[in-house]
Amino acid sequence: MTLEIVILAAGQGSRMKSDLPKVLHTLAGQSLLEYVLRCADALEPAKIHVVIGHQSERVSASVDSHLTRAEINWVNQHQQLGTGHAVAQALPHIEAASCVLIIAGDVPLIQPETLRPLCKIESGVNLLTAILPDANGFGRIIRDPETDAAIAVIEHKDASEKQRSIREINTGVMAARADDLKSWLSQVKNVNAQNEYYLPDIIALAVRENQAINAFVTKDTLQVSGVNSRGDLATLERHYQRQRAERLMESGVSLADPDRIDIRGKLNTGRDCQIDINAIFEGRVTLGDRVNIGPNVLIRDSVLGDDCTIEANSIVDGADIASSCQVGPFARIRPDTRLDSGAKIGNFVEIKKSEIGEGSKVNHLAYVGDSKLGRRVNIGAGVITCNYDGAYKHQTIIGDDVFVGSDCQLIAPVEIGAGATIGAGSTITKDAPAGKLSLSRARQIQLNNWQRPVKDPAE
Ligand code: UD1
Ligand code: CA
DSSP states (O other), X not given: OOEEEEEEEOOOOGGXXXXXXGGGSEXXXXXXXXXXXXXXXXXXXXXXXXXXXXXXXXXXXXXOTXXXXXXXXXXXXXXXXXXXXHHXXXXXXXXXXXXXXXXXXXXXXOOXXXXXXXXXXXXXXXXXXXXXXXXXXXXXXXXXXXXXXXXXXXXXXXXXXXXXXXXEEEEEEEEEEHHHHHHHXXXXXXXXXXXXXXXTHHHHHHHHTTOOEEEEEESOTTTTOOOOSHHHHHHHHHHHXXXXXXXXXXXXXXXXXXXXXXXXXXXXXXXSOEEOXXXXXXXXXXXXXXXXXXXXXXXXXXXXXXXXXEOTTOEEESEEEOTTOXXXXXXXXXXXXXXXXXXXXXXXXXXXSOEEXXXXXXXXXXXXXXXXXXXXXXXXXXXXXXXBOSSOBOOEEEXXXXXXXXXXXXXXXXXXXXXXXXXXXXXXXXXXXXXSEEOOOOOOOOOTTOOOOOOOTTO
């Protein structure tokens, strides 16, 4: 039996109070819809149908066509008349004999292992339920007092006081044959508190036909937690980050505080890394062995070799950093930067699109952009590579063993030969020869008769 999956994502998510459709809000840097799509894809369905409506183009455009192996069929639900109506819009695109698994687009942490048992069905409905301490707002599972079988779902707004005391809820995930769904959904009416066509109404309809309702009760309530408000999203984010932090520690990383780390992407780590509080990792980050990350550090799309240290309050973005480098505190490494082994970037230094050779040092208050530095170079405090002429960017090339004194401007394009020394305070506009001292500095003079003005005490 082939599997087709329907993801419901047409609603606005009015409780988010947002101009962004709910399923495009992000958890750990990835949209809610992307999580659900990845999970659906892992079940290897023949097709994934995503029902969209509110800002439909924005939602479909947000998904990279390579995200899933399965083909995605975007189905438009022009008016959001309820979850049952939403599924009905997808049905004409689905093979009659296939098993249809329905998932809401707002349950980002759902896992394929939880859904797989529901995907085999000959007749009736497979329903994923959960028991919550606070079931407020959810559809409640009504069970037959004698057989204990699930026989209906009553939405919170339609439920009696007694029904509201039930703590078993509909997670929104269910599966049935496409032809059964078609027949039941054609009978669903919108006579209820919300005047909506409720998908869960098919349960009672199936029961009327003596079809079996298989309720799978999940204990992992986090997986089936839907996002309805920004508060829900923040709660899920914290749970998710805590889980990731625990997995990191299990893999041999020391965390100063597992509640104060954020991983928004893929983080690979070697052995014995140490991460201080408030570190943020975005995109793809790889840390070698014994890497030390200080407090309040942001690292994005970068590779750090063994024994590197990133000191407090630094940003490392799009960098390839070899072993035993030291960065920060308060440093900013921008994209397309390569630090060769043992390089040292100190406080208030910005490096952009540059290669810093082995053992070279840019220790204080400098800007190095569009540059290539050789080995053992020393860049003094306050040095600026003037790489931009207002229209074009130009390169600065610095050979091995160059010493650039403090407060120099190197006006690119310019080349400093190996072993050259640049005197402090120079503005270098021409290539500086190897092994020589170059400087461009006005000579110091004294004015012997000059006197500092003195303020008149009578004023
Ligand atoms: C739904 C269930 C409820 C369950 C809860 C679990 C119904 C009627 N109720 O309630 O039993 O306990 O989920 O979280 O199904 N959507 C559409 N088109 C529509 C309406 C909704 O695509 O016309 C989508 C929404 O974008 C959302 C999903 O369906 O992704 C669920 O809709 P929502 O309004 O959040 O349903 P709940 O009230 O949470
Ligand atoms: Ca919901």
